[in-house]
Amino acid sequence: xxxxxxxxxxxxxxxxxxxxxxxxxxxxxxxxxxxxxxxxxxxxxxxxxxxxxxxxxxxxxxxxxxxxxxxxxxxxxxxxxxxxxxxxxxxxxxxxxxxxxxxxxxxxxxxxxxxxxxxxxxxxxxxxxxxxxxxxxxxxxxxxxxxxxxxxxxxxxxxxxxxxxxxxxxxxxxxxxxxxxxxxxxxxxxxxxxxxxxxxxxxxxxxxxxxxxxxxxxxxxxxxxxxxxxxxxxxxxxxxx
Numbered sequence: 001x002x003x004x005x006x007x008x009x010x011x012x013x014x015x016x017x018x019x020x021x022x023x024x025x026x027x028x029x030x031x032x033x034x035x036x037x038x039x040x041x042x043x044x045x046x047x048x049x050x051x052x053x054x055x056x057x058x059x060x061x062x063x064x065x066x067x068x069x070x071x072x073x074x075x076x077x078x079x080x081x082x083x084x085x086x087x088x089x090x091x092x093x094x095x096x097x098x099x100x101x102x103x104x105x106x107x108x109x110x111x112x113x114x115x116x117x118x119x120x121x122x123x124x125x126x127x128x129x130x131x132x133x134x135x136x137x138x139x140x141x142x143x144x145x146x147x148x149x150x151x152x153x154x155x156x157x158x159x160x161x162x163x164x165x166x167x168x169x170x171x172x173x174x175x176x177x178x179x180x181x182x183x184x185x186x187x188x189x190x191x192x193x194x195x196x197x198x199x200x201x202x203x204x205x206x207x208x209x210x211x212x213x214x215x216x217x218x219x220x221x222x223x224x225x226x227x228x229x230x231x232x233x234x235x236x237x238x239x240x241x
Contacts, residue, residue, distance in 0.1 A: 004054045005204025006088025009043040009080055011057075013064055019104035019125055019164075024061050028080040028089065033108055033144040035131060036217050037170055039205030043080040054091045061096070074102025074124070083111035086119055088199040109152030110144055117153065126163045128176070130172050141174060145178055159189045165193055166198035167197035169224045169232055180232055184239035196236045200224045 004235050007029040012018075015025040027040065029049030042048065061075060068074050075096045082089045082105060093103050105119065106127040120126070130149060132138040140148035156163050169175055187193055199221050209216040224232075 002040040002089040004088055005051055006085045006092075007046070007049045008052045008057075009040060009049045013060075014067065015076065018076040018078055018106055019074065019127060020102070021071035022064075022067045023076045023104070024025070024064050024068065025076045026057060026082075026092070027047070027078050028085055029081045030084050031052075031079055031081040032084060032110055032144060033081070033131075034117065036173065037168055037201055039202075039208070040080070041205065041208050041212055041214060043182060046084070049080075054088070054095055058091060058095050058099070061101070063098075065099075065101070068101065072102075074104060075145050076104040076106055076127070078106035078127075078161055081108060081110065083107050083109075083116050083119060086111075086115050088126075089121050090122065093119065097122045106150075108142075109149035110142075111148070111152075113151060113155055117155075120156075120161060122219075124162065126161055127166055128153060128156065128163055129168075130187075131168065132179050133186060134176070134179045137174065137176065140216055141170075141210045153186075153190060156180045157192050158191050163190065163193050164195040164197060165190075166197045166199055167232075168199045168201055169229060170218065171221060171224050171228065172217070174219070175224065175228060175232070180235050181239070184236045187236065196233075196240075198229060198232050200229055 009027040009029045012025040015023040018025050030046030031044045096103050102124050104125040105123045108129050133143045135146050206216050
């Protein structure tokens, strides 16, 4: 039995938005990004959360196996940033694969390739969050550079790893035409991408920022209109044709 231990923020036993089917989602603790719209700012601190072993999580995952198999679902590792705990993440995903479960990795790609490559061996689907495309906008959104994420995306293409791209649409921040079209053109070069998800900004995590005493810069930002969402989706569709 494995005793590999990591730090997790929380789990969701019947997730429906983090990959296909019903999914058991493990949210790992710790993230190097500081996204302005983060809905789990309490998952940033690498020393917070709680310790959990791979065996403990697998025991819990097994309870929901029938729901996952019936729905074509599986297990998703999200965060935080799961690739920031590579030993733990690899061990958990490997065990899931040994059990015949579909695995998905939700990541920003902001981790060196020599660390992520071994993890990807046990991943069926990558959910890659690309926060923006213009470097200055990306840094404003996340406080880090975009280059590692683009290199990660190119690596996924090289190895043919099925990928869904996720982009959070924030009015006044990520909705610039040049920013969106640049990202759409880049994504169009990735023949391993199966889906692009344009996720509308929301303020459901604002209360966590308040509780943590962190300034929430987007408190006056409204969610995007349906018209804007449709326009952005049309840009992605246009560039992929």
